[in-house]
């Protein structure tokens with residue numbers, strides 16, 4: 001090899017090294033990848049407790065049984081288009097609750113104002129984020145502000161989730177596999193649960209587990225809504241004229257077969273949205289008749305269009321993390337790690353001299 005070729009080989013090697021480092025860095029950034037669930041055999045080795053073994057066995061058989069979704073529950077792809085209302089059930093949602101808290105929406109313990117239920121959409125693996133939320137903004141609850149987490153299922157962490165539930169009793173969980181592309185199933189579960197088991201609540205905030213929520217500002221918004229004429233609301237960050245992603249590698253990809261139009265109907269960003277219970281119930285009653293798509297917020301936009309529900313934009317529902325404005329925003333996306341959330345919360349507490357004025 002001449003010197004030039006050697007030089008090129010060295011350059012290529014360096015490039016390969018850099019690319020692999022970058023890939024590893026990007027992987028580390030994605031929390032789902034970074035989170036290491038304890039493998040089952042390790043759990044088995046470290047415990048002899050019969051109940052845990054039983055839970056794991058149950059989890060395994062459950063996982064096996066639910067991977068075979070019966071054919072009759074599948075919709076006819078060629079006949080049914082998303083965003084259209086059908087006279088028959090095209091969205092069966094054939095999942096069952098694994099966990100369903102009975103104490104959160106107890107009619108005897110529900111006070112009139114602000115009468116808010118907060119449902120946090122959380123990946124079942126993100127135990128750390130839930131801990132951080134419970135320790136920070138999620139702890140600002142009283143008998144008229146309640147919080148629960150919406151989870152899918154993973155056999156890997158079942159024994160941990162069992163313990164988490166026993167301690168906090170704040171998990172709503174169905175038996176579908178917890179994956180990003182099953183996000184709409186989780187959202188539907190939340191609407192169904194609220195409409196069936198928490199009708200006493202007047203408002204529901206749906207929020208992802210990577211959001212900061214300024215509870216006092218949220219309470220003020222609700223108090224203002226309750227003073228206004230129209231108390232049936234669907235509020236958040238309005239998205240209009242959003243193009244459908246046709247790049248297969250994109251997180252939000254949808255095929256032309258599934259949705260032929262170039263743009264989505266208007267929708268509220270799914271990360272944080274405030275709805276009145278009347279509207280939550282209307283949605284829950286309509287889901288069975290509208291074919292699902294994997295993007296939960298777009299799906300809600302489609303159903304809202306059918307139901308002629310008005311979308312209200314409020315820029316304080318921020319899809320970005322704006323550290324400087326946490327005290328004026330209502331929600332703010334992407335706080336970083338669970339530790340960052342605790343840090344930010346404590347910083348705000350200090351700013352307010354430890355007093356959280358509702």
Ligand SMILES: *[C@@H]1O[C@H](CO)[C@@H](O)[C@H](O)[C@H]1NC(C)=O
Pocket residue numbers: 070071
């Ligand atoms: C579902 O349908 C496919 C083909 O359409 C068939 O191969 C499969 O056996 C069916 N599964 C069940 C559980 O009926």
Ligand SMILES: *[C@@H]1O[C@H](CO)[C@@H](O)[C@H](O)[C@H]1NC(C)=O
Pocket residue numbers: 076077078079
């Ligand atoms: C699906 O719907 C199309 C159009 O209505 C129909 O031609 C086809 O036979 C249906 N397929 C099944 C499996 O029901």
Ligand SMILES: *[C@@H]1O[C@H](CO)[C@@H](O)[C@H](O)[C@H]1NC(C)=O
Pocket residue numbers: 102103106107108109
């Ligand atoms: C509501 O709470 C009370 C007191 O904690 C309890 O006795 C009752 O069983 C609860 N009701 C439901 C429906 O969970």
Ligand SMILES: *[C@@H]1O[C@H](CO)[C@@H](O)[C@H](O)[C@H]1NC(C)=O
Pocket residue numbers: 134135136139
């Ligand atoms: C919630 O706040 C109370 C004080 O109001 C505190 O005693 C409790 O430890 C907090 N919970 C968590 C999980 O930090």
Ligand SMILES: *[C@@H]1O[C@H](CO)[C@@H](O)[C@H](O)[C@H]1NC(C)=O
Pocket residue numbers: 066067068069175176177178179181182
């Ligand atoms: C969503 O959940 C269902 C039911 O558990 C499962 O069959 C399916 O594979 C999951 N989807 C993804 C993309 O993992």
Ligand SMILES: *[C@@H]1O[C@H](CO)[C@@H](O)[C@H](O)[C@H]1NC(C)=O
Pocket residue numbers: 238239240241266311312313
């Ligand atoms: C929200 O989007 C809809 C649809 O484009 C639009 O009609 C409405 O004016 C928007 N609202 C705000 C406040 O931007």
Ligand SMILES: *[C@@H]1O[C@H](CO)[C@@H](O)[C@H](O)[C@H]1NC(C)=O
Pocket residue numbers: 111113114141142143144145219358
């Ligand atoms: C709960 O907190 C909110 C916000 O401060 C307040 O308006 C409400 O009166 C409280 N409810 C009870 C029962 O303490």
